[in-house]
Amino acid sequence: MAVVSYALFGIAIFFFGGWCFVWLMHLIAIFNAKLKLHKKIQLIPPEEPLPGVSIIKPLVGVDPNLFINLETFFTMNYPQYELLLCIHDESDPSIMLVKRLMEKYPSVDAKIFIGGMKVGVNPKINNMQLGYEAAKYDLFLVSDSGIRMKEDTLLDMVLSMKDDTGLVHQMPFTCDRKGFPATLEKVFFGTSHARIYLSADFFRINCPTGMSALMRKKPLDEIGGIKAFAHYLAEDFFFAKSFTDRGWKLRISSQPAWQNSGHCDISSFRNRITRWGKLRFAMVPHTIFFEPLSECLFLGIFVAWSANFLFNWDCFVLYLVHVLVWFLLDWILLCIIQNGSLPFSKGDFVVAWIFRESSALYLYLKALFDPTIRWRTGTYKLRWGGVAEEIKSKL
Structure with missing residues (x-):
């Protein structure tokens, strides 16, 4: 019996200590958001010219x-950049939209690359390879098709690229759109995802996503360019790792990555979150155990038990206080990231927040027990370490 008591005591201490650490993450995320996001751009003196930037846009289909x-991207306020528009194949309907924009803005240095080059299993890198090879500037920006830029976004990212920096990333967020799925996405990216992302950035942990990242080309060329990462699906994680392994720093831009996809539905959102979970589990296996303990409702159950075991606190009252404080801190973080009025009411936030939190465990289990990934034009199986193997291609 004594052994069981000591074991329960140790388990209770573990959960209570983890609970305290999660609150620290909440506070760090809020602090880091206030410190680094939406800063006023400090212009450099005119005698210091801004470097040119090659922007690689992988495109598949239209929305x-x-x-x-x-x-x-054609109307940005930046003196020298080129647009390298990489289109999946010659029948892709996005070609028509790109040509219309090139005719509308003839002064913009824009080029089209069709078909890509097969250099590995990652379809995004295959699509970008020709554009990467043609890039003429040392700084290049990988930007997904669903990203919307402000006039000064590129300037903000370039000014964040210090001499010791290899990669500048943007924290994923969303533009204001109508409908519950759009509200759900904004709540997720402004609370749960932002808390992990900003905390990781504070501790200088590899957290960049590949939807909008500015990188130095020469250091990547030294290890084979982007094609050296084509056997991974999460190429963004390994881009960042390749820089940090060689002593380069990662920095976050003060502007979030404004996702503005025209297709917004709950099913697509869930599939996306599940796919990211599968990639995390393959690349960083210890997240399989710790990730559920970062979720509000699930963690609260264990904390309520541990606090009752250690201090004889009321389980029900503690659980309610836990959820309420978590909810309020999420609201504060979301408002900081939004940097303005939210496009939905407090009631809409409550509904979206509860829906997101209550479905987190289901999405975790779905990612854990179905390791195959369906992405773009193929289906892939992940090995430990993040290496991907294509097991099926759509006709």
């Missing part, structure tokens, strides 16, 4: 917002 998203 209702693709034209307006792409147009923001």
